[in-house]
Amino acid sequence: NAGVTQTPKFQVLKTGQSMTLQCAQDMNHNSMYWYRQDPGMGLRLIYYSASEGTTDKGEVPNGYNVSRLNKREFSLRLESAAPSQTSVYFCAIRDGYLMGTGDEQYFGPGTRLTVT
Amino acid sequence: DAKTTQPNSMESNEEEPVHLPCNHSTISGTDYIHWYRQLPSQGPEYVIHGLTSNVNNRMASLAIAEDRKSSTLILHRATLRDAAVYYCILADSWGKLQFGAGTQVVVTP
Numbered sequence: 001n002a003g004v005t006q007t008p009k010f011q012v013l014k015t016g017q018s019m020t021l022q023c024a025q026d027m028n029h030n031s032m033y034w035y036r037q038d039p040g041m042g043l044r045l046i047y048y049s050a051s052e053g054t055t056d057k058g059e060v061p062n063g064y065n066v067s068r069l070n071k072r073e074f075s076l077r078l079e080s081a082a083p084s085q086t087s088v089y090f091c092a093i094r095d096g097y098l099m100g101t102g103d104e105q106y107f108g109p110g111t112r113l114t115v116t
Numbered sequence: 117d118a119k120t121t122q123p124n125s126m127e128s129n130e131e132e133p134v135h136l137p138c139n140h141s142t143i144s145g146t147d148y149i150h151w152y153r154q155l156p157s158q159g160p161e162y163v164i165h166g167l168t169s170n171v172n173n174r175m176a177s178l179a180i181a182e183d184r185k186s187s188t189l190i191l192h193r194a195t196l197r198d199a200a201v202y203y204c205i206l207a208d209s210w211g212k213l214q215f216g217a218g219t220q221v222v223v224t225p
Contacts, residue, residue: 004159031211042203042215043160051211058212090159094211104150105213107159 003027004108006091011079012114021076021111023091031096032074033058033105034066036087043090049074050096081115088112120204125220134191136219138204141185148207149180151189153200154218160203164187191221199223 007022030051035043035058045058049068057105063085065077078085092105120178121139128134140149148167152160164171164178166187171178191198201218 009131033212035215042217043213044215045212048210048212056210059214092159096211103211104162104165105152105160105211106162110159 004093004106006053006089006108006111007091008111009109010112012116013078014116015082017076017081018079019113020078021089021091021113023074023076023108024072025093026072027093027106028032028071029093029095029106031069031094032049033092034064034074034076035092036060036088037090038087038109046076046089068090069074081113083115086113086115119214120206121203122202122216122217122219124217124221126167127224128191128194130141130195131193131224134194134198134221134223135159136189136191136202136221137186137187138157139186140204140206144208144210149178149184149187150207150213151176151178152199152203152205154203155200160215164201165207181209184198194221194223195216196223196225 005024014027033048034046037043042062047066050069055066067075089111091108094105095103151163152202154160163175166178178187201220203218205213
């Protein structure tokens with residue numbers, strides 16, 4: 001998980017509350033991603049940012065918003081949390097300098113979110 | 117979207133090779149085949165990736181079928197630290213990864 005930090009590590013919210021998950025990287029990579037992982041399942045892509053100043057929806061974007069604040073930081077916001085958003089959230093980065101090069105992603109340690 | 121099919125679980129003895137199969141019959145010409153693994157309570161960790169040719173690195177080898185509809189991840193000598201969920205994933209040009217359920221690898225001493 002070197003190079004990708006996520007805050008907070010754990011969070012408990014009540015239904016309807018809002019919060020922002022933070023992701024920061026020190027590898028100067030262009031692309032950043034937010035995934036969620038529900039128990040016993042693989043990760044699903046929420047949003048991604050191919051480069052600074054751009055964001056796009058992934059597989060499960062409903063209920064989330066993102067901001068690519070600068071090249072280092074990519075935040076995920078839950079405006080009105082719901083129990084269905086209880087999950088582990090992972091941020092990932094990728095060099096992505098050249099399209100189609102297939103380079104690997106580096107993942108952060110995750111944020112464990114519970115919505116009651 | 118292209119998807120992959122993997123066995124739910126595989127068991128291996130320590131210090132023996134492990135061959136993890138993956139089917140991806142709907143792969144497109146520009147999709148890369150990636151493998152990641154995830155240990156309990158951790159984020160996924162990159163293992164290896166390839167496009168058409170077989171690939172080797174310090175962690176594993178990747179054998180890709182000539183028609184690219186299947187691939188096999190090879191762990192040459194399994195250790196207890198290799199016990200994890202292994203994901204076979206097709207990555208598009210934007211680097212988007214579509215995870216399946218993966219294969220749980222159990223390594224017994």
